Amino acid sequence: MSGFKLSSTPLELLCWCCCLLTLSGIIHGTGVKVLVKEGSDAILPCSLDKQNIKQNITAAFFDWTKAAAKDQKEVFFYNAGVRYDNGKAGQSEQFKGRVSHFQDQLKHGNASVIITNTKKTDGGNYTCAFPLLQPPRTFSIQLVVELLFKDRSGGSSVATPKPFVTTLDAAEDWALLECEVRGASPKPDVEWQDGDGNTLPAEEAQASERGGGYDIALNITVTKTGRYRCVVEQEDIKHRVSSDVFVHISEKVCEDSSPIGWLALGVFIVLAVQAVLDFKSFTWCNI
Known part of the structure; x- marks a missing residue:
């Protein structure tokens, strides 16, 4: 690297950057933040039309995923009419029956989806990917679910x-x-x-x-x-x-209420009475 000399002009560097982005195959759309109340529906936007790409995606392929701690979760899949809710397997359990798209908007390049009855666990970072476009494109969306008690x-x-x-x-x-x-x-x-x-x-x-x-x-x-x-x-x-x-818990005077306990108490009383009578008899005889 000692003989390397940077001689490119700023315009040439910009061209090189554009070429690298194109060759990399991924162009990240501007991050969008969606804020909803818990229990309401959330629309996650993803549109090629807003990127000045006039394209009918009715027969295209796009995939929605959500970032997770260990792996990503499959949110919504579309491939020329094939979806998770009509024969395609692999959708994460969390989103089954709760995610849909806008069929009539596909011809305008709109791949947005709607999540119904949002929960706190739905919050996080989502991506909408078009892996087969040239170049492929991925859009980032952050969903924030405000808790409602x-x-x-x-x-x-x-x-x-x-x-x-x-x-x-x-x-x-x-x-x-x-x-x-x-x-x-x-x-x-x-x-x-x-x-x-x-x-x-x-x-x-x-x-x-x-x-x-x-x-x-x-x-x-x-x-x-x-x-x-x-x-x-x-x-x-x-x-x-x-x-x-x-x-307040009442305290029992006598904890042992079994028949044996009562028998023992009766014997004690009889012996006590007998002792008193014997004592009186003994005292009377010695007077």
């Missing part, structure tokens, strides 16, 4: 509301408590604590997904009087909320 009445709020705590069942020496969370998204961690903030062992949480949110119920059986707290924490958004309940 729902309270128990179905209305919107800024975060998951306080959990609902209730006593499901109770006896003289125990109580069964339930902590119920509705429509939480992202999925929270739920736990029971005592009055000192110590985590208590509870039953396995019952969770179900509904409309992009999670319904969770966590039960615990307590045997001591005191205040108990159900804590709901969403680490992803740094949100924490809790509800308290005070439980």
Whole structure:
């Protein structure tokens, strides 16, 4: 490299750059950011017409993918009318039945797709690729899904509301408590604590997904009087909320209520009475 001398003019360098881009076969479109509310539909734009390429892509091939941690996810595939929803296999489970395109816009070079009922997990970086064009083209789109939380009445709020705590069942020496969370998204961690903030062992949480949110119920059986707290924490958004309940547990005077216990108590009473009578008899005889 010691004998290398850069003698090209700026115009020549620009020409070389254009040639390299053409030979590389990939031209990245300007990154587009799409912002939607959770639960709404998102249109991801991808159009050759906006790149001044007047081309009917009805018989063309393009592929939508989403970047993932280990690999990419297949979002939508189109090849001259063949799609994921009409015979083509390989679409990621996350997008099955939720992605469609604009058939009547293909003749204008529009390969945009629409994702229905967006979820937090849909957010991320997408690419729309035309690998068979000359040169091939890839467009980048970023989807941002804003979280929308729902309270128990179905209305919107800024975060998951306080959990609902209730006593499901109770006896003289125990109580069964339930902590119920509705429509939480992202999925929270739920736990029971005592009055000192110590985590208590509870039953396995019952969770179900509904409309992009999670319904969770966590039960615990307590045997001591005191205040108990159900804590709901969403680490992803740094949100924490809790509800308290005070439980009174009766203390038994006699723990042993078995027949043997009662028999032992009866024998003790008889012996005690007999001892008193014997003592009185002994005292009377010595007067």
